[in-house]
Amino acid sequence: MQFPTPRGPFTAVDGVSLQLGSGERLGLIGESGSGKSTLALALMRLIKPPAQIVGGRIVFDGVDLLSLPEDQMRSRRLADIALVTQGAMNSLNPVMRVRHQMIDAMQAHGIHLSKHEWEARLAGLLRSVNLRPDVADLFPHQLSGGMKQRVCIAIAISLRPRVLIADEPTSALDVVVQRRVMQTLRKVQNALGVSVILIGHDMGLMAQFAERVAVMRNGQLVEVAAVRDIFARPQHPYTRLLMDSLPSLRQRGSYEVAPV
Amino acid sequence: MTAGVPLLELRNVSRVFGGGGLFSQRQVVALKDFSFVLDADTPTITAIVGESGSGKTTMARLVLGLELPSSGRVLYQGKDLARLSGREWREFRRGVQAIFQDPFGVYNSFYKVDHVLTTPLRKFGLASSPDEARRLIEQALRAVGLKPEDTLGRYPHQLSGGQRQRTMVARTLLLRPKVIVADEPVSMIDASLRATVLGNLLQLKRQFGISLIYITHDLTTAYQISDRIVVLYHGEVVEEGEPEQIVNHPQHPYTRLLINSIPEPDPDHAWIDETDEHEENDWEVTDAQLDFEQATIAGQQSNSQKQR
Numbered sequence: 001m002q003f004p005t006p007r008g009p010f011t012a013v014d015g016v017s018l019q020l021g022s023g024e025r026l027g028l029i030g031e032s033g034s035g036k037s038t039l040a041l042a043l044m045r046l047i048k049p050p051a052q053i054v055g056g057r058i059v060f061d062g063v064d065l066l067s068l069p070e071d072q073m074r075s076r077r078l079a080d081i082a083l084v085t086q087g088a089m090n091s092l093n094p095v096m097r098v099r100h101q102m103i104d105a106m107q108a109h110g111i112h113l114s115k116h117e118w119e120a121r122l123a124g125l126l127r128s129v130n131l132r133p134d135v136a137d138l139f140p141h142q143l144s145g146g147m148k149q150r151v152c153i154a155i156a157i158s159l160r161p162r163v164l165i166a167d168e169p170t171s172a173l174d175v176v177v178q179r180r181v182m183q184t185l186r187k188v189q190n191a192l193g194v195s196v197i198l199i200g201h202d203m204g205l206m207a208q209f210a211e212r213v214a215v216m217r218n219g220q221l222v223e224v225a226a227v228r229d230i231f232a233r234p235q236h237p238y239t240r241l242l243m244d245s246l247p248s249l250r251q252r253g254s255y256e257v258a259p260v
Numbered sequence: 261m262t263a264g265v266p267l268l269e270l271r272n273v274s275r276v277f278g279g280g281g282l283f284s285q286r287q288v289v290a291l292k293d294f295s296f297v298l299d300a301d302t303p304t305i306t307a308i309v310g311e312s313g314s315g316k317t318t319m320a321r322l323v324l325g326l327e328l329p330s331s332g333r334v335l336y337q338g339k340d341l342a343r344l345s346g347r348e349w350r351e352f353r354r355g356v357q358a359i360f361q362d363p364f365g366v367y368n369s370f371y372k373v374d375h376v377l378t379t380p381l382r383k384f385g386l387a388s389s390p391d392e393a394r395r396l397i398e399q400a401l402r403a404v405g406l407k408p409e410d411t412l413g414r415y416p417h418q419l420s421g422g423q424r425q426r427t428m429v430a431r432t433l434l435l436r437p438k439v440i441v442a443d444e445p446v447s448m449i450d451a452s453l454r455a456t457v458l459g460n461l462l463q464l465k466r467q468f469g470i471s472l473i474y475i476t477h478d479l480t481t482a483y484q485i486s487d488r489i490v491v492l493y494h495g496e497v498v499e500e501g502e503p504e505q506i507v508n509h510p511q512h513p514y515t516r517l518l519i520n521s522i523p524e525p526d527p528d529h530a531w532i533d534e535t536d537e538h539e540e541n542d543w544e545v546t547d548a549q550l551d552f553e554q555a556t557i558a559g560q561q562s563n564s565q566k567q568r
Contacts, residue, residue, distance in 0.1 A: 031450035032421070145312070174311040174477040175521040179531070182523075186532045201451045204523030208531045227527045245452045246525050247480040249507050 012038040014219040015056070020163065023193045027210030027227070029201060029242065035219040036199050040165045043197075044083050045073050060163070079109055082156035086168040089148030092140040098151055099136035105155050125154045128191065129184050146177035150184050157188055164189070167199040182209060203246050207231060215239050265338040267438055267471065268298040268323065268356070273332035275318050290318040292495045293332070298439060298473070300337070303465045305472040307482035307503075309518065310492035316475045319492070320443045323473060324358055325349075354384055357437040361444035363424035367416035373427055374412050377401075380435055400430040403467075404460045422453030429460045433468065440464060443475045458485055479518050483507050491515050 013035040020026055030036045041047050043058060045065055058065040060080065065073060077083075085091075093101055102122055113121060123133035129150040140148055149169060156164055166185060170178040186209065189196050198209050206213050206227065213230045215223040215238065223236040234240045275291040294315075298304070310316045321327040322334055325341050334341045336352050344352060360366055367376060377397045380386075387393035398408040404426045416424060425445060432440050442461060446454045462485050464470040476482055482489055483503045490500040491514065498512040510516045523531055 031452055175479070176311055176517055179521040179523070183532055202523065203451070204525045207525045207527045208523045208529070231525065231527055241452050243525070245455045247454070247458070247478075247484045248525065249480055249483055249519065249522065 009054075012051070012219055013042060016216070016219075016221045017056075018214060018221065018224070020195050020197065022162070023189075023195055025189060025196045025198065025209060025211045027206040027213040028197055028199045028216060029203065029206055029213060030216035031201050033218075034216040036216050037167055038219075039216070040083065040167050040197070040199055043163075043165060044077060044081060046077075046083075075109065078105060078156070078161065079159040080161055081163045081165065082159075082161040083165045083167065084149070084152050084156050084169050086171050088152035088169070089140075089145055089172070092148060092151065094140055096139070097136065098138055098140070098143075102136070102151075102155055102158060106158050109159055111159075121158075125158055126151075128157070128188060129154045130180070130187070144177070145173050146181050149173065149181050153181075153184060153188060157192060157194070160192060161194060163195045163197070165197045165199070168201075169198075170205070171200065171202075178205075185209075201242075203242055215242070265300060266297045266335070267300040267337060268296075269333075269335040269338075270294055270296040270319075270322065271333045271335065273322060273329045273334060275315075275322060275327065276330040289495050291315040291322070294319065294495075294497065295332075296490070298471055303469045303471045304488060305461070305465055305474055305486040307474045307476060307486035307489045308492060309476060309479055309482050309489055311477055311518075313494070314492040315495040316477075316492050317443060318495075320358070320441050320473070320475050323439075323441050324356060325352065350384075354435050355438045357432040357435055357440050359425070359428050359432060359440060359442040359445045362448055363421050363428065364416070364448075366428065367424065369416055371415075372412075373414050373416060373419065373424075376427070376431055377412075377434065380431060384435065386434065396434060397430075400433045401427070403433060404430045404463070405456065406430065420453065421449045422456055425449055425457050426460055429457070429464070432470075433464070436468075437470060439471045439473065441473045441475070444477070445474075446481060447476070447478065454481070461485055479507070480522055491518070 028036050042053055103118060122136050126133050126135055131150055170181050210227050213227050214221055217238050223239050234243055273294045277288045277290055278286055308316045308319060322329055328342060378393055381393050387396055401408045401411055406426055446457050461472055465472060474486055486503055489503050489506045491498050493514045499515050510519055
């Protein structure tokens with residue numbers, strides 16, 4: 001994955017190889033600029049020119065997504081691979097009721113139902129993300145941040161994708177709401193057996209959600225291991241730094257600053 | 261300073277938004293009967309903890325004099341903010357400084373980083389020559405652990421979020437304030453850099469004797485650095501006390517909910533599957549959100565009226 005810059009191409013994601021099992025919960029951790037969000041966009045093939053994928057393959061169910069024509073890729077997004085981003089709640093159309101936005105996404109993928117069937121479908125989806133069915137009648141500004149994010153999860157799972165990429169889905173929310181959104185995501189994951197890639201920089205969230213954790217730094221993968229191994233025996237110094245920098249309620253830390 | 265007079269005091273302060281609006285007659289109480297005393301003799305770090313809409317940012321704006329209370333009084337060194345003379349106001353402006361959440365928004369991207377450091381020196385006439393200004397700035401940067409040669413002469417986008425926030429700490433240091441109000445200073449900074457900024461905040465108290473009002477929704481960082489925690493919920497104080505007390509023996513259900521919501525960095529700790537003892541109705545959340553948004557809009561309207 002490269003971005004051209006005046007000083008020559010900048011490699012945002014550099015030779016990353018990862019496998020995601022069916023129904024697996026994978027955590028992808030790293031800080032701003034580590035390439036984790038770029039990797040998510042590449043998986044969706046949403047990289048916009050002038051940036052381009054210069055090498056490698058993205059194989060989904062035996063098919064290389066990079067070789068698909070654009071119209072086929074388009075029909076696979078949402079249906080096979082769906083994305084929920086940090087700002088997903090702000091991508092809801094402010095002048096459209098939740099109902100129409102949900103229907104719109106499904107109609108774009110060729111689903112046509114009667115009025116009655118739509119109602120049942122929407123109610124089921126909203127209930128699955130712990131929202132009341134009448135949320136469908138509201139406009140986005142009438143919802144809290146956590147509710148909007150759950151509407152986005154409902155849209156993301158509306159076509160029963162096999163892979164759900166959640167890119168910092170809760171970092172714009174406060175802790176209480178964050179937990180409820182994560183509970184929703186976990187419940188949905190369980191019910192649908194969908195594979196989830198959770199992207200973030202909070203080791204606490206990773207410990208709670210992921211089965212396997214991949215650590216990225218400067219575009220490269222520095223460590224991939226089962227979550228318990230990462231926490232018990234972090235191998236890479238950067239992983240250890242991430243763990244050590246996590247404030248906890250167990251022990252009051254000492255933060256000394258040495259003047260330079 | 262007279263002995264016994266608190267440095268900063270909020271006395272039964274309430275702030276109500278709306279009510280007289282063109283579109284809405286609805287009143288929103290952002291802060292209700294809030295009292296708070298900051299001692300003049302011992303520097304302390306007080307954490308104000310609460311979720312979005314709890315009134316914590318309104319409290320910060322009142323302390324900074326950016327907002328006037330609807331009722332009650334805000335006193336700085338015993339004097340009511342609403343009745344300060346021009347000279348006293350300048351003194352207040354220097355004595356109470358702010359560090360904000362967004363280390364990107366406070367910089368003008370067309371100026372070098374030096375600009376935010378030289379401006380306060382000039383405004384308050386703290387340096388007699390450019391050489392002295394340079395010396396003071398380098399001293400402040402070194403104190404917060406930044407190398408002047410790596411920081412000065414650069415543009416904001418060339419620094420990391422942590423470096424930018426530490427430069428803001430250096431800026432407040434230049435003014436030798438008595439109180440710093442830090443509104444979510446680390447929430448937009450990468451996890452691995454947060455510790456350095458938290459270290460700077462602790463250092464302000466220990467090394468420079470500056471008191472800090474630390475506003476956050478994150479109980480873990482509050483627990484790590486503060487001497488006292490005040491938990492705000494819907495504009496009211498539900499609990500306050502020492503960090504150990506609050507975290508280990510929380511009295512109010514909301515405090516317990518806050519503690520339970522923190523994802524423990526321990527894969528064996530069941531967090532996702534647990535159910536809340538204080539399960540909140542989604543519709544209440546919506547109402548709270550609506551109130552908050554209307555309060556924000558009302559606040560913006562009253563501000564723009566003031567400017568006119």
